[in-house]
Amino acid sequence: MATLASRREISAIGQPPSLLDELLRRFGRVILIGIPLAFLVIWTMVPIVWALLASLKDPLEIYESTTFLPRDPSLRAYWIVLGMDGFGKWLFNSILVTLVATIVPLILSILAAYAFAKYLFPFRHVLLLMYLIPRIIPRVSLIVPLNDLMTDLGLINTYWVLYITYIASAVPLATWILVGFFKAVPKEIEESATIDGANMWNRLRYVILPIAWPGVVTAAVLCIREGWNEFAFVLALVTETGMRTLPYALYMLRDSMGVQDYAVYNAFTILTVLPLLVVYLLLERRVVESIVSGAVK
Amino acid sequence: MAEGYVEYRGLKKNFGATPVLHGIDLKIDEGAFVVLVGPSGCGKSTLLRMTAGLEGITDGDIKIAGQVVNRVHASNRGIAMVFQSYALYPHMSVNENLGFSLKMRKTPLERIADAIKGAAGILKLSPLLERLPAQLSGGQRQRVAMGRALVREPAVFLFDEPLSNLDAKLRVEMRAEIKALHQRLETTTIYVTHDQIEAMTMADTVVVMHDGRIEQVGAPLEIYDRPENLFVADFLGSPAMNLMDGKVVATDFPDQPRAVEVAPGVLLPIPGGAEAEPGQDVVYGIRPEHVTLVAADVGEPVTMTLVEPAGWETHLHADLAGLTLRILSVERVGARPGDQVGILIDPERVHLFDRGTGRRL
Numbered sequence: 001m002a003t004l005a006s007r008r009e010i011s012a013i014g015q016p017p018s019l020l021d022e023l024l025r026r027f028g029r030v031i032l033i034g035i036p037l038a039f040l041v042i043w044t045m046v047p048i049v050w051a052l053l054a055s056l057k058d059p060l061e062i063y064e065s066t067t068f069l070p071r072d073p074s075l076r077a078y079w080i081v082l083g084m085d086g087f088g089k090w091l092f093n094s095i096l097v098t099l100v101a102t103i104v105p106l107i108l109s110i111l112a113a114y115a116f117a118k119y120l121f122p123f124r125h126v127l128l129l130m131y132l133i134p135r136i137i138p139r140v141s142l143i144v145p146l147n148d149l150m151t152d153l154g155l156i157n158t159y160w161v162l163y164i165t166y167i168a169s170a171v172p173l174a175t176w177i178l179v180g181f182f183k184a185v186p187k188e189i190e191e192s193a194t195i196d197g198a199n200m201w202n203r204l205r206y207v208i209l210p211i212a213w214p215g216v217v218t219a220a221v222l223c224i225r226e227g228w229n230e231f232a233f234v235l236a237l238v239t240e241t242g243m244r245t246l247p248y249a250l251y252m253l254r255d256s257m258g259v260q261d262y263a264v265y266n267a268f269t270i271l272t273v274l275p276l277l278v279v280y281l282l283l284e285r286r287v288v289e290s291i292v293s294g295a296v297k
Numbered sequence: 298m299a300e301g302y303v304e305y306r307g308l309k310k311n312f313g314a315t316p317v318l319h320g321i322d323l324k325i326d327e328g329a330f331v332v333l334v335g336p337s338g339c340g341k342s343t344l345l346r347m348t349a350g351l352e353g354i355t356d357g358d359i360k361i362a363g364q365v366v367n368r369v370h371a372s373n374r375g376i377a378m379v380f381q382s383y384a385l386y387p388h389m390s391v392n393e394n395l396g397f398s399l400k401m402r403k404t405p406l407e408r409i410a411d412a413i414k415g416a417a418g419i420l421k422l423s424p425l426l427e428r429l430p431a432q433l434s435g436g437q438r439q440r441v442a443m444g445r446a447l448v449r450e451p452a453v454f455l456f457d458e459p460l461s462n463l464d465a466k467l468r469v470e471m472r473a474e475i476k477a478l479h480q481r482l483e484t485t486t487i488y489v490t491h492d493q494i495e496a497m498t499m500a501d502t503v504v505v506m507h508d509g510r511i512e513q514v515g516a517p518l519e520i521y522d523r524p525e526n527l528f529v530a531d532f533l534g535s536p537a538m539n540l541m542d543g544k545v546v547a548t549d550f551p552d553q554p555r556a557v558e559v560a561p562g563v564l565l566p567i568p569g570g571a572e573a574e575p576g577q578d579v580v581y582g583i584r585p586e587h588v589t590l591v592a593a594d595v596g597e598p599v600t601m602t603l604v605e606p607a608g609w610e611t612h613l614h615a616d617l618a619g620l621t622l623r624i625l626s627v628e629r630v631g632a633r634p635g636d637q638v639g640i641l642i643d644p645e646r647v648h649l650f651d652r653g654t655g656r657r658l
Binding site for chain 2 (some may be wrong): 186188189191192193194195196197198202206207210211213
């Protein structure tokens with residue numbers, strides 16, 4: 001009782017507790033933070049779990065939809081997807097384009113971000129803002145002019161058209177992420193390396209990149225995600241079946257290929273999402289660390 | 298005139314349109330331990346960074362070992378620098394930190410290992426070689442930073458406020474270690490600090506800077522005992538020198554023909570040799586430890602306003618005709634605030650400055 005009384009006295013003397021404090025006190029962090037988080041997790045996971053379970057069902061069972069869990073789980077749909085003509089090529093296309101759309105933007109962005117972060121050149125703020133233009137303009141509005149341009153250049157239905165557009169889209173994102181991380185590397189550390197005899201390349205290689213490594217990993221993960229999931233450009237700039245990537249092939253599965261087997265759609269979806277999930281799970285800790293450390297700094 | 302090992306000639310630095318160094322001329326002898334001291338923003342760190350090659354030069358020359366280095370890259374000036382923040386490479390072990398500069402110079406691995414071993418031995422870092430900087434204490438990090446400078450066997454050591462991030466006890470220890478290291482290696486050292494105790498205790502030569510200019514250069518005690526101007530007089534010394542505006546007046550005393558009137562009717566003695574004429578406006582300076590407490594009827598009467606016993610000395614404030622006089626006594630003082638006591642001032646300990654120019658008279 002004494003403790004309660006003194007607490008009341010303290011709160012009476014100090015600031016009146018805010019509504020949030022009061023709610024936190026009454027319902028506790030677990031309920032206030034835990035429930036929304038649980039909701040978010042469910043919201044995110046349900047479609048994936050739903051697709052996974054549906055992919056294991058019989059096609060007719062999906063239409064009946066009387067049970068959530070498959071009555072007789074089977075990998076039939078996966079074998080159908082993996083046996084499709086072109087699936088291997090689409091997977092290869094996705095991997096190839098994503099790799100190029102990750103490695104090239106990372107190299108370009110590391111160099112650009114280093115310059116933006118460490119060199120005082122005229123109009124650097126304006127230039128950095130201009131970097132955002134490709135991402136500010138809605139992608140859909142770029143499709144027609146890009147299609148015209150690439151047709152004129154004779155690049156439609158080539159890997160080059162995907163490389164160019166994917167890289168152009170990823171560079172601003174990666175640069176902006178890396179500028180923040182490079183700026184956070186203390187000036188003295190780089191000056192110390194300068195005195196130690198490290199030229200610009202060696203400073204970047206031995207000092208800046210290892211210190212800003214979480215930022216590089218974050219930028220890489222986001223580039224991988226963008227490249228893997230990219231849909232608008234591939235839809236507009238590729239027409240040949242053999243040039244499709246997995247998201248595009250998934251989209252075309254029903255409309256062009258006339259597949260009515262929802263278990264196959266879902267198996268295709270799971271197989272499309274799976275590589276990205278694996279990358280996320282492998283690098284998740286690094287990404288979270290970097291986002292948190294960035295927030296604190 | 299003999300050349301200095303490190304020499305600044307008419308050195309100027311502007312940041313944009315703002316001048317921060319107004320023409321520095323200074324010669325530093327080989328093997329000297331020179332401390333640049335001054336308040337924040339006086340340009341001491343800028344001067345050090347220019348010496349290191351981390352800041353450009355607006356005008357003038359920097360010479361190191363007889364060579365003008367204005368256009369020589371930082372890595373080729375034969376200098377090594379210890380930063381205030383240590384600037385250790387956080388992802389490298391102590392071993393890698395120590396060897397990095399040699400690795401960049403493509404030194405053979407055996408020589409790198411020898412150099413690391415030597416530096417680690419001198420700085421007692423041998424048990425810590427595999428650790429990362431984050432696993433070290435502040436003092437250990439400081440030693441690694443020094444070790445990194447040491448392995449390069451530089452012609453000049455540059456220290457930029459290296460002890461500022463340490464606690465008081467460790468600072469005293471590291472101060473002694475740096476001084477001992479200098480005595481052992483006898484490498485020319487330029488050390489920047491705003492801490493006058495560091496300046497006084499470590500330097501062979503103190504350079505007092507203010508507002509982008511050198512105010513005075515000299516041995517620590519020489520500067521303490523004979524400050525050339527008001528800024529130096531006020532800056533060096535803790536507690537600070539008592540500085541009182543006054544006017545030189547003629548007196549009737551044959552042994553003290555002149556004195557300074559600091560308040561109506563309050564005459565304080567001045568040194569016999571001071572070049573001050575009656576009627577001249579001056580600033581009268583006396584260090585707190587040079588004011589002697591006596592009985593009220595013996596000396597100039599004052600009223601105690603503050604008594605701060607520190608154990609080994611006593612800091613006192615006394616009211617002298619409306620002026621606050623700081624007094625430092627190494628004796629234990631029984632006086633209490635409000636007590637009337639007397640003070641005596643040895644005229645030979647008095648510093649007299651022209652009030653207009655601030656120069657010593």
